[in-house]
Amino acid sequence: MAVSKVSFYGHVRQYTNIKSEIDANIQKVLMSGEYVTGPMLKQFEAELAKYAGTKYAIGVANGTDALWLAMMALGLKAGDEIITNANTFFATAEAGWITGCKVVLVDCDEKTRCIDIAKLKAAITPKTKAIVPVHLYGQCAPMREIRKIADEHKLFVIEDNAQAIDAHGDNFKIGELSDAVCTSFIIQKNLGTFGDSGAVYTNNPDIDAKIRKLRNHGSAKRNCHSFGFNSRLDDLHAGILSAKLKHITAWTDTRRAKAKRYTEGLKGVDFITLPTELPGYRHVYHLYVVETKDTADRDKLLKHLNDHGVDAKTHYSIAIHQQEGYPWGKDAEIRGTLANVEKNAASCVSLPLYPEITDEEVDYTIQMVKSYKK
Numbered sequence: 062m063a064v065s066k067v068s069f070y071g072h073v074r075q076y077t078n079i080k081s082e083i084d085a086n087i088q089k090v091l092m093s094g095e096y097v098t099g100p101m102l103k104q105f106e107a108e109l110a111k112y113a114g115t116k117y118a119i120g121v122a123n124g125t126d127a128l129w130l131a132m133m134a135l136g137l138k139a140g141d142e143i144i145t146n147a148n149t150f151f152a153t154a155e156a157g158w159i160t161g162c163k164v165v166l167v168d169c170d171e172k173t174r175c176i177d178i179a180k181l182k183a184a185i186t187p188k189t190k191a192i193v194p195v196h197l198y199g200q201c202a203p204m205r206e207i208r209k210i211a212d213e214h215k216l217f218v219i220e221d222n223a224q225a226i227d228a229h230g231d232n233f234k235i236g237e238l239s240d241a242v243c244t245s246f247i248i249q250k251n252l253g254t255f256g257d258s259g260a261v262y263t264n265n266p267d268i269d270a271k272i273r274k275l276r277n278h279g280s281a282k283r284n285c286h287s288f289g290f291n292s293r294l295d296d297l298h299a300g301i302l303s304a305k306l307k308h309i310t311a312w313t314d315t316r317r318a319k320a321k322r323y324t325e326g327l328k329g330v331d332f333i334t335l336p337t338e339l340p341g342y343r344h345v346y347h348l349y350v351v352e353t354k355d356t357a358d359r360d361k362l363l364k365h366l367n368d369h370g371v372d373a374k375t376h377y378s379i380a381i382h383q384q385e386g387y388p389w390g391k392d393a394e395i396r397g398t399l400a401n402v403e404k405n406a407a408s409c410v411s412l413p414l415y416p417e418i419t420d421e422e423v424d425y426t427i428q429m430v431k432s433y434k435k
Contacts, residue, residue: 067426069372071417072248076255078417079304086300096296098277105299106260108306115236115262117269120294121276124223124245124259128156130292131241131261132191134271135217137162141190145221146176147381147395148402149195153221154381157193158392165189165394166382169401172337174350175202177401182210184396191217196225196235198376199251199345200338204230208238219243223259224347226252227313231341241268246294246302251316251347252309254298313345315416319423320346323412326427327351332358332435333410348376349414351430356407362433363410369429373410380406 076083090101102120110118121127137143139161145153147166157164167180174197181192192211194202204220211218222235223245229235236242244250246258261272274281279289324335333351338344353359359375366373380402381387382395412426 066370067372067413067418067422069374069411069413070249071415072253074417075415079308082304082307083301086304087297090296090300093296097293099296101296101303102294102299105294105303105306108303109260110262112306112309113236113242113262114234115242116264117266118260118262119269119272119276120299121259121261121272122292122294123257124243124247125152125156125159126276126290126292127243127245127259127261128152128193128219128221129159130272130275130290131219131243131263131268132156132160132162133275134268135191135219135240137190137217140188142186142188143191143193143219144176144181144184144189145193146195146197146402147399148174148377148405149197149221149381150223150377151381151384152223153193153195154393158389161392162190163188163392163394165396166399167396168399169197169405171401173200173202173339174198174401174405175200176207178203178206178210180397181207185210185214185216189214189216191219193219193221195221195223196228198336198350199225199228199347200336201225201228201230201233201235201342201344204233204235204238223250225345226250227309227343228345229343231339236262236264240265246298251312251345252302252305254301254305256298258294258298258302260294312416313343316346316414317344319414319416319418319420320344320349322420322423323349323414323427326424327430330431332433333362333430346414348411350376350409350411352405352408353410354408355435356404358433358435359408359410361435362430365433366410366426366429369432371413371426371429373412373426375409376411378406378409
């Protein structure tokens, strides 16, 4: 097989494929003379809300800001507890700490790697104010169960949807069962711009109004300010995202086809476990993550792939509670064991997957995984 290098990302290929659309929007913004909170941002926010099926979408500077601004808009504060799973990007917990909350970490489900419902229930106390489920790798968390738990205990639900745009669950869509959805548009995401940005979408008008003020120095109109920050999605990024949003469903379909090719090609490989997609769910495969059954194999498999031209990586191979300096005093707490999280961190390998990857590159990666000798 002729492939000698399989990149983990396809950013340049994607830009080349829709270059005329992206360039046209960039030129439109540049010639408008309005680059911050201008017409292109308003256009993209309207397009995103329509796509998501929510009443409002608010562009912000990045996905981390989306999370903590949503928390602030909901009134979360010092002493409040939020619950999330420990096998996620650091920003999920970091947003809670920025807000002043105690972040309670619980285990993940053994198969989906999303939050474990039983562990979530057991972690709730009178100080719990919010649940932050992460749609990990592109697989939706079990939102119907989470919403039911939240209603029983009068809790907020903030979805961390940085990895699962275009996903849905079994008869539910993202945003339908939460108070706010937070996402990231950094270039690595399924819908990514050429830099960093994020958004919150919601059906709650109060959350919309508060975040719009918070992101803009507490200002709802010119020269009038209250407490706030500088966290705006600029119009150049909005233009790039507007061009890309039109393609996201087709790109997801292609991702799913490539993921299926991986799954069929790797079926029966006895030293790895393949991703789980729940019945009725639309997994968008932000990452195609296999896990070595023996954690001792993970680093050796990764090196084997890298040495043979496959740019495989690990994601969240150091879980939040394993990070240097943890715990951070009263602001962090583990409830229950984190056995599944720690197994996931020690065994995960992300294989290259993006809409523009070729079948030949997928097949070469499959061949290189199979050629690994323990």
